[in-house]
Amino acid sequence: MNRRPPQKSRERTRTGESAQDKRVTLPRALSKLGYCSRTQAERLIEAGRVGVDGRIVTDASAWVRLDVASITVDGAAVAAEKKICVMLNKPRGLVTTRNDPEGRPTVYDCLRDFDGPFLSPIGRLDKASEGLLLFTNDTHLAQALLDPISHVAKTYHVQVNPIMDDEMLARMTAGLVCDGELLKATSVRSLRTGDRNAWIEVELNEGRNRQIRRMLEALDVECLRLVRVAIGDLVLGELPKGAVRPLTEIEMKGLRRRAGIER
Structure with missing residues (x-):
């Protein structure tokens, strides 16, 4: 039996x-x-x-x-360190890893002067992307923020060429099939338009590999710059390029609430 x-x-x-x-x-x-x-x-x-x-x-x-x-x-x-989180305004050209086999500059080059425990990045930004990148020693928080179930929004400002019309923006929220995978943005809107290119704002609830770049490629649109400006209610603000700062207790609590860890 x-x-x-x-x-x-x-x-x-x-x-x-x-x-x-x-x-x-x-x-x-x-x-x-x-x-x-x-x-x-x-x-x-x-x-x-x-x-x-x-x-x-x-x-x-x-x-x-x-x-x-x-x-x-x-x-x-070895005792548990106090749970902290820092934000980095990632410059373009850095890879999101601690040790790169090719010897390229990494985001940890920006943390050399940070005096604190070992921190891991929450998610990643590719080499050509810029903006808000979080690091923490709180693995519970990191997992919750990356879990698609938590639906923590990530907001990006993207410079594109050519200028995208309303129909093209709508297609990004309706969904595009890229390499057999359906990709869609939560919201897309125009920010400002120049003579030859424009800036749009894209919000994602879950991030797939190179999601925004792949969606633009499907529309035959060139991505000139891609900057993450917010995660949930946490905004990059005026933090200088390459600079790091710890999150405040209020910001930490806000992230944990958005991730469903705290009420």
Whole structure:
């Protein structure tokens, strides 16, 4: 007779997480604690520098319970860092990665003078794109903001050539099939028009790879510049190009509300 395997307990804690949710691989534990990236953690573990509950662990696939495990690096305890988030006004020409195999400049070049815990980008902007990029050590917030279910709007200002008429803008919200994938914007409107090109505002609720660029290509429109200016109610504002600033507590709470983490 076939027996159904016992179900893992999903009893919720006061924070809404179950004990099973807190069981992660050791590299992910170090990343969630804000100590380093998972790739860096794997190197530390393989070098025999990471301990769990008093013993050295060299297996990067080992699992730990974040709520009960005592983790050390070089004998020093690793404690959870305060959850923070910073915004960067990403310049054009930087890739959104920590280490680029091709040796290209990365967004982390802008964080060299930032004094704080290890931060990971929330999503990415491609090399040619500019504007608002968030970094955080709060993996729960990052996952919620990237989840299509949360419908956190991302707003972009896009310089295009030629000037797009109302019918072309409407096609972007109605949906365009690009490489067999249906892509659509939540809203599109004209911002200003010059003699040869124009600026439009595009809002997306979920971002696919190069979504705006691919939609414009389908309309035979050239994308001259693409700048992300807002995520939810968080606006890039007057932050200088290449500059970084921490989000305020009010801004953090607003992001968490929009992501469905807090009321």
